[in-house]
Each structure stands twice: as structure tokens, then as C-alpha cells.
Amino acid sequence: MKTVGIIGLGLIGGSMAIDLRRRRFAEELIGVDSEPVNAAAAVRIGLVDEIVSFEECVRRSDLIVLAVPVGTAAGMLPGILDRFAVAEDGARKIVIDVCSAKEALVRAVKNHPMRSRYVSTHPMAGTEYSGPWAAVPGLFDGRACIICNRGESDPDAAAAVENLYDVLNMRQIDMDASNHDVHTAYVSHISHITSFALALTVLDKEKNEKHIFDLASGGFSSTVRLAKSSADMWVPIFSQNRDNVVKVIDTYLERMKDFRNAIADGDEDSVRSLIEEANRIKRIIR
């Protein structure tokens, strides 16, 4: 591919830039970031060759990676397709997003005349850090990437994106956008909320008990790790996937109350059953 444009040079966009360059997927990498500090850092670190305007990025890129928070992506995607519609080579250009909630995004461009130049993707990789400084090589290796509603994209666009994720060493899974949003609510979004709530619980206590964190065990650190995740990314995810997320939280609250009541009642048999049931996760997560 000649020119890849990356809009949003954070953890995901930046990490993608690193691997697309060193694995020679792109001859040229150009980038856009609304934060001047991030943009300057992305060039200095060498993530992209050049920082350009949004307009120039859309004009020059053969493939655009939209790697901004999902609310922003939903705002920008129709505008990108509008520009494809009037560009001479618009019918050969491709745009993908990499967001963690997909249904609203897919719905936003459902009837756009250039819809078929968009491929909806979710590379399931990340860390709790953000910004161009958080970008790392190999972030995507071996992880799952979900391609949503592939049939709504042109075959050549889908094939180019398949090649891109092959280069990133990702396992590709096809899924309907609305199924995607149910599943990620369970295996990703709820984990973040439980971590945020855990951090709030413990921080509240810590106001009065300064040395409580001397005791933070490895277990606490791993459970609370995601609570470092950025509000800019997660606020729009929870908004766009609201119905699914609320449903999962409600189920979770029920399970938490089962534990609470069994412990409060001194009902050791029920506590044991709950733990042994939870232990079945061993079968699935190594």
C-alpha cells in the first residue's frame, strides 16, 4: 500500500503505525492528531513521517485508519465517506475504524453511497496507557480482531483490510455489529467498570488510612489495573454501548449481592458453591 493515513496517534493508532512500517505494509505513513503535543510527539518518536491536516490526510491516503474515541469516530466517518464521494480516486480509497463499540458507527453510515469503502474492525488489543508514548511494537500479535458486517464492504476493501490484519498477526473473526457489542460488553467493557469501581472503593478508604497501599498485593494490582484507563476513550464506549453495558452491570450486581448475602449470613456452603462455579473460568482463561 502506498500511503496509510492514521487519524488519532494514540496507543492503538501509534502501535499500528509502528508495525505497519517495520513490516513494510506502507510506503508512507501520514498522521492527524487534534492535540498538537501528541502530533509533535508522534513525529519525534517516528510513528509517522508527517503530520497533515484532516483534509490532506483523506486526500493523500489510500487507506485511512480512524483511531479516535468512538464518539469522535462516529462524527468523522460520514465526512470521510463524503470526501471519498467527490475524490477522483474515491472508489479505490478505504477507511477503517478500530473502535470498541460498533453498532452505532455502522448505523451512522448504513445508507451512505460510499458505505462499501468502509470496513468496520475491532482489533482487541490494548493496555491501560494512552497517547503516542504508549505505542508499542507487537501490540496486536496473536490477538483477536473482529471484522463487523464484512458483506457491506467491497470485496477489494475487505481483502486489503484482511491483509493489513494478517501483517499485524491477528486472528480475524467475522461478526455482526450488534453481536459484537453484546460480546464486548461481557468480555471487555464490564471488566473496566469493575476496575473503576474497585479503585473508587479503595481510594475512598485511603483518604483516612494513608498506608493502606503499602499492602497492595499482586492480586489487587492486577484487578485494579484497568482503572488507569482513559476517560476520553471509555466515556463514549459506555454511551454508545449503553443498553448492553447496563444489562451486564445488572447481572453483575446480582452476582455480587449473592456473594454479599452468603458471606453476611455466614452461609459457607453457598460461598463455596459460588467460588467453585466461578472457578470454571479456568477452563477458558489460561
Added chain:
Amino acid sequence: MKTVGIIGLGLIGGSMAIDLRRRRFAEELIGVDSEPVNAAAAVRIGLVDEIVSFEECVRRSDLIVLAVPVGTAAGMLPGILDRFAVAEDGARKIVIDVCSAKEALVRAVKNHPMRSRYVSTHPMAGTEYSGPWAAVPGLFDGRACIICNRGESDPDAAAAVENLYDVLNMRQIDMDASNHDVHTAYVSHISHITSFALALTVLDKEKNEKHIFDLASGGFSSTVRLAKSSADMWVPIFSQNRDNVVKVIDTYLERMKDFRNAIADGDEDSVRSLIEEANRIKRIIR
């Protein structure tokens, strides 16, 4: 120290055996385990030199490490001190426990004539695995070890135990047993309950959606890791630390409901505030 006896050859007792041997703290290591398979494995792996009866372990050991679940420890500790009381060298023997809930245990022997030969300790290290096969070298290096109510132990006993934890490379922190139980409820016990509840929530969904775990992200795996932890260990901890644990769960449920309601109401400002407040955990956990 000539002979160290380890009662309970699981993750903690076994890992302690490995480091006490290779760092030459003990000339001889003997062990007790009520599970014949565990006992046989502990000898085969080389954790201890010999498996002996409980009686023989108490008789031959200069220092006993009681590394069984906290409910079992509370039952055994008075019996060990009873045997010290009638042994010729009982006034030189030492027993420690390594449990994660301390107040009930300390209370159980408060008025025992041999109380001062007991040192109450909590080395804060572990993994989600259990049994002698889970024992690893270096498990305790650099972690915190809480010594509870040190003033109730004889100075020579406290000094020997200080030396033992120096050999294990642990940071030692003195604390009152009841404070210990409050703090561990916050920084350890609640993390396990949130993981168990998360596993239950997702496993429940998975009954109908077989491939949901194809999508399990790194974030989910780290948040749910503790849900593999053993019921044998955790049921008695939650029982013995019931009041503190229930209080922390109640606080946690409130924070979770704050999230739930802000997301359900589409109140992005409140969701953002909650996340940014939770992000303060960065200051504390690296």
C-alpha cells in the same frame, strides 16, 4: 535454625520451603499434609525432606509454619501451643501462621499460657494457583509481610521470625490484628470477590454464546485472574473477616450503582468524573 516444620504443603508453605532451603535458613525441613497426594508430591518435588505426623512435626520442629486455610489454622493453633506447654524444649519452640485474616486467630490463643511462642504473620504474596505443584522460588521477594501484635510474642521468637522474613526478602510492617483485617479486606479480599462475580457473570452468558471467549481481551484476563483461586482458602477467609468484607462489598456496590445509573441516564459528565476519580489509582499502583 535446625528443624523447620511446615504444616500445609500448598502454594505458600511449599514456596516458603523452597526458599528456606536454598537460602540455608533450615538444616532440615519436615512437613505435614492431610492430603496424601499433596504429601507425596511435596517429597517427590523436594519441598521437604520427610513427611511426618502432626505430633512428630510439633515434637521435632524448632519453628513451625502453619500454612493451612485460616479456619483450619484456628483449630490447630491452640493444640500446637498445648503441646509446647508440655514439651521439654517447649519454651524455645516457635509457631507462626501465614493466614490472610488475623483477628480471630489471635483471639483464639489470647489467654493461652504459651501465647508468647506464637508470632502472627501475613506474608502478602501468592498466585491464583494452589497445591504443592504451585510452589515457586522467589514468591515472597520484595513483597510486604505484616507482623501482627508483635508485643504479645517473646522477643527471641519475634527476632527469629524477623530473620526468617529477612531471608525471604520481605518488607516487614507491624500492625494490630484488627487493623490488618480492615486493610486486607480493602486491598485483597474485595479483589477476589469482584473477580469471582465477574467470572460468574460472564460464564452465565457463555452458556448460550459459545464463542464469547474467543474475544477475551488481555484486560478481561487480568481482571478475572483471581477467580481461579481456591474455595478451600477463601471460604474461611471471608467467614473470619466477615464484618469487614461485608462493609467493603457494600461500599463497592454503591460505587458500581453510581456507574450503572450514570451510564443508564446517558450522563456523560458523571461517567467522566467517576473514571477520572478512579484514575487517581495511578498515583499509587504502578
